[in-house]
Amino acid sequence: MSNFSYQNQTLHAESVAITELVATYDSPLYIYSKAEIETNWYTFNDAFGDHPHLVCFAVKANSNLAVLNVLAKIGSGFDVVSRGELERVLAAGGKADRCVFSGVAKTIDEIERALEVGIRCFNVESSSELDRIEQVASRLNVQAPVSIRVNPDVDAKTHPYISTGLKENKFGVDIDDAVNLYQKANDSEHLNVQGLDCHIGSQITDVSPFLDALDKVLALVSQLQSKGIEIAHLDLGGGIGIKYDDEQTIDIATYVSSVLDKVGDLEIILEPGRAIVGNAGVFVTKVEFLKQNSEHSFAIIDGAMNDLLRPAFYNAYHKVLPVNENTKGIDANWDLVGPICETGDFLAKNRKLSLSEGDFLAFMSAGAYGFTMSSNYNSRPRVAEVMVSNNTHTLVRERETIQDLFNKEYIIND
Template identity: 65%
Template sequence: MNSFYFHNKVLHAESVSVSDLMEAYGSPLYIYSKNQIEFNWYQLEKAFGSHPHLICYAVKANSNLAVLNVLANLGSGFDVVSIGELERVIAVGGKPSLCVFSGVAKTKGAIQKALEYGIYCFNVESASELNLIESVANDIGIKAPISIRVNPNVDAKTHPYISTGLTENKFGVGADIALSLYKKASNSPHLDICGLDYHIGSQITDVIPFIEALDKALELIEELKVEKINLRHIDIGGGVGVKYNDEKTINIEKYIQSVLDKVGGLQVLIEPGRSIIGNAGIFVTKIEHLKQNNSKSFAIVDGAMNDLLRPALYGSYHHAVKVSENKKGIKAIWDIVGPVCETTDFLAKDRDLNLEEGDYIAILTAGAYGFVLSSNYNSRPRVAEVMVDKSSHAIVRKRETIESLFENELIFKNEIN
């Protein structure tokens, strides 16, 4: 299924013309497809069949309330990394009892709140964090459900900035430390050991590292059994890649089947972010100026790195297409760049397009790690977000105003002078 497609030479989001959306809501704009989110989620849900499982959507990938609401209505669980994310889930009717809490630096306050909400499980990242969870659980008299995040030391063969399963990365603990933490937890009346988790990175396009990590985790689970520590679930993390360019992606059904073939009766948790929301969103921006300097051609658009950071941060590739697929304009090899004063402020490089000032350019597969990584750099208000459901559409986050940029700032007044 592809919810963004050309019809009569105009890009559509479900049944709505993207040109119409731009006229209605202004530029730049994020546009999400509700049906694509549902399709992606159901594809994963189906892959598990009747095996006990819980899909915990990784809120960090896109935390817009409308997106979370679509998933909560499907009965999804969530993977959160802060109380802010947990509160978002609760605000849209998601169940805390279906939330896992990940992240390397949970604070005392966050742990207490999550316990009071009754989350499904803490994914514990260190001995120090386990001690803190135990002490908070003791203080408030609520037994804490825990899973230890194991760092399997597997090379996910993805961009180094989104690789998390190597010893050199800050995430999780090695198998030997995990074993000692489980032993300690098993002797605590304040901790309920429920699972083991790992997450080896993001935008992974080869299934082999996933299976390597799973095998290492299962080895550890066998060692735990010898110690009479029996887990209820294994959490295989997120990380399944999407198609930005011509990558070969992972077949979800086959991947999940190979997991199910190995885990016996253990419940399986999965924390997908990008594979649920990545291709369910686009970012659309308008050409303000065309500029050709000797051999170089720039299309200067009104969207920038502060709106969509991935190209600047990771050198990521996104397809860039004209919303109106015509041959009008100047044919050249264009860099599509924003107005921010940084050389890294580009959305796409070296694209063979016919362009005119005023054209809308859609940056595809921008639903994940798009808006959430946006900022107000260069005092630019954050852009609006819109959701489409067949022929209906509505704003799901208002465009910020200039006034909102400095509403929390105060002029310093020196009271002494």
């Protein structure tokens, strides 16, 4: 997270002190670095050199319009999983012909809209979905571009909730059944076979599962070619992990080079999400109360599981840094817990910190699956989002108000 650092003992986002940001926009608060987003995307894009490719940002990781706009301006494609995500991309200046549409439950409305705006490709997850796309395309008298997502039964060795490439997972088509589905698509006058898709999971920190899956996918490509079914691109998904603590992560250039050594002239599509925005964001929260008993030391903060769900959901780890480095308070191993009425409402446990009431803390590496997974549980308004660019900062999502919580609800008048 090179764009988040201490300057004069105060944590900064690029050249702006986080103390200035919370004074301006209040707490809790999501803060994003524009420079970090751009740098991370270019790391993927530049690794391909002149080889045909498209880097599609996985919108589910962070769907803020400003984030999407930053990426659209530098030429990113997008991986969407709902009509809402597609519409966000279009509103942010992204192009439909640089979007792939993933997801296991595409509705008729979503398929119609994607065809209307000229989607680059549907990543098809089942035989029934292929039938539905064909029916919609036939009714509209168009050809739908399709790619079959195959499940290679490769263990990504990641958290079970974010593993997607095993037979026990809901995603994709069994790789052994894919040939028949491709033949069906190839025979249809309303389907246009474009590629082959494979995504095995998220937060993967070892390159070997990716390459194992690629070998299986390339064997399938050869089998399809022998039947006269040509594949124009390989979509290898996303899933490259980031450093939350001291993990060994994958070198992007080395990974891409290993892929290109195997794929010949095939165009490659990648769908990184977390790897682009994860370390481009932090979540800042304030210590409201300190509470200690014989067993535990609790720092009760104004951020909660509804704001940053990952720790409660996955037992995920986020490094926690004091916004003011020289803060001196009570030294203890603190559990950082929120105001939600759930024992599972924690953002970190057993962290050695020196804390005082009123201190601000930054949860690092919170740019992915932070705000996008937030909710209004316990009738808590969702927090504001801010983007920093060098020494300037912009509010890119207003903090919700109490009125926002129920302005679309109605009382029955008996």
